[in-house]
Amino acid sequence: MRWTAHRGYHEIDHPDDADDAKFSRLPRRDYPPRNDEPPSQPTPRSAHFSSGGGVLEYPHLHSVAHISDLHIDSLPERSLAFKEICDAILASDIGTVIVTGDITNRGSVAEFEEFLSITSDLRRDRSVILLPGNHDRSRANISNRMMDGARVSLVIRDEIAVLRIDTTIWYNRIRFASHGNISSAMLNEVDRLLTQIPENTFVIVALHHHPLPLPAELLIEHISSWFSLPFAENLSYGSRLLEKIKGHCDLVLHGHRHVPSEIIFPYAQRPLTISNAGSSTSLRAFRRFDIENGRLAYEPTWISV
Numbered sequence: 001m002r003w004t005a006h007r008g009y010h011e012i013d014h015p016d017d018a019d020d021a022k023f024s025r026l027p028r029r030d031y032p033p034r035n036d037e038p039p040s041q042p043t044p045r046s047a048h049f050s051s052g053g054g055v056l057e058y059p060h061l062h063s064v065a066h067i068s069d070l071h072i073d074s075l076p077e078r079s080l081a082f083k084e085i086c087d088a089i090l091a092s093d094i095g096t097v098i099v100t101g102d103i104t105n106r107g108s109v110a111e112f113e114e115f116l117s118i119t120s121d122l123r124r125d126r127s128v129i130l131l132p133g134n135h136d137r138s139r140a141n142i143s144n145r146m147m148d149g150a151r152v153s154l155v156i157r158d159e160i161a162v163l164r165i166d167t168t169i170w171y172n173r174i175r176f177a178s179h180g181n182i183s184s185a186m187l188n189e190v191d192r193l194l195t196q197i198p199e200n201t202f203v204i205v206a207l208h209h210h211p212l213p214l215p216a217e218l219l220i221e222h223i224s225s226w227f228s229l230p231f232a233e234n235l236s237y238g239s240r241l242l243e244k245i246k247g248h249c250d251l252v253l254h255g256h257r258h259v260p261s262e263i264i265f266p267y268a269q270r271p272l273t274i275s276n277a278g279s280s281t282s283l284r285a286f287r288r289f290d291i292e293n294g295r296l297a298y299e300p301t302w303i304s305v
């Protein structure tokens with residue numbers, strides 16, 4: 001099965017009737033990319049591309065870059081790394097960029113304006129799809145500028161549908177209350193929008209918070225877990241969301257946790273991958289997905305800058 005061959009992927013059983021506690025006990029293999037690895041080219045699954053003048057041509061192929069947790073303006077290095085990521089995307093044939101939140105570090109308008117400035121060329125030439133993270137909700141609530149105030153929205157382009165979910169909430173203004181929320185009403189809206197997606201479309205659900213438990217990374221997350229506080233927990237209703245999208249979705253993209261990870265549900269009808277980008281600016285790397293005819297054409301690859 002194509003989903004199990006890729007390095008670092010971890011396949012788990014069908015999650016029917018599984019609760020969050022069960023997921024938390026599953027073994028998981030996290031794998032931050034090595035920065036000394038050269039930028040990788042996708043390995044073709046079929047000989048349907050041609051090469052001319054050193055440029056690979058992929059007819060009908062649509063490539064998506066997933067980046068996350070930029071935390072613009074927290075450190076000058078982050079802005080520099082993000083510029084290099086944008087340049088790498090502009091030098092590639094990637095057509096769509098999905099940014100799964102924590103774009104800014106303190107949620108200020110100035111930080112978001114810096115993001116807009118860095119991405120001016122990218123937004124002119126490619127589709128850039130944004131959604132907010134908890135840091136974007138911490139001060140000026142610039143999250144409203146990312147999804148026009150909607151909590152759930154659908155973008156369909158070519159053969160790809162991106163269903164965005166804003167999992168931020170008012171208490172994200174409190175520094176350590178960084179956990180996300182999804183309501184029953186939002187789940188109902190997910191249901192409704194899924195029915196509007198044509199068949200043979202590659203469906204991506206994009207959100208900031210992790211729908212399944214992931215290991216704690218920061219001291220505050222460990223402390224939170226020790227005292228049974230909710231700050232480090234996965235998204236409320238995360239399992240319900242996965243049950244709803246099962247059979248209707250190919251890929252879940254998220255961030256929030258800064259160490260990348262992948263989980264695969266190898267459903268016979270429609271495998272589902274949950275992919276965490278980690279912090280693209282600290283990793284100085286992002287993941288690329290190549291989609292053709294409603295399916296992944298190649299194994300996802302890491303691009304380092």
Ligand SMILES: [Fe+2]
Pocket residue numbers: 069071102133135256257258
């Ligand atoms: Fe973050």
Ligand SMILES: [Fe+2]
Pocket residue numbers: 102133134135178208255256257
């Ligand atoms: Fe976050």
